[in-house]
Amino acid sequence: MVIFTTVDLAEYVFAGLRSGASGFRHGVPPVVAQTHGYALSFRVGAVVLAAAGLFVVVLLEHVTAKPRIAVAEVPGAGSISPS
Numbered sequence: 001m002v003i004f005t006t007v008d009l010a011e012y013v014f015a016g017l018r019s020g021a022s023g024f025r026h027g028v029p030p031v032v033a034q035t036h037g038y039a040l041s042f043r044v045g046a047v048v049l050a051a052a053g054l055f056v057v058v059l060l061e062h063v064t065a066k067p068r069i070a071v072a073e074v075p076g077a078g079s080i081s082p083s
Contacts, residue, residue, distance in 0.1 A: 008048070016041035
């Protein structure tokens, strides 16, 4: 899980740098180009996180919750009545 997060972050930074370099080649001042590139990478990251959140919500709608009885899970606790 951590590896995928690191790879995704590296891809966003790379996309931001690439977009900034492209803006710089078109005559945009370097600081402005870099800022626009990183803003683009943050937007892409936000869209990916929103899509992942929506995916999780859709998956959790199909989960049925079943209450657990803690006393039944303890070995040898069959003679103890729950209070």
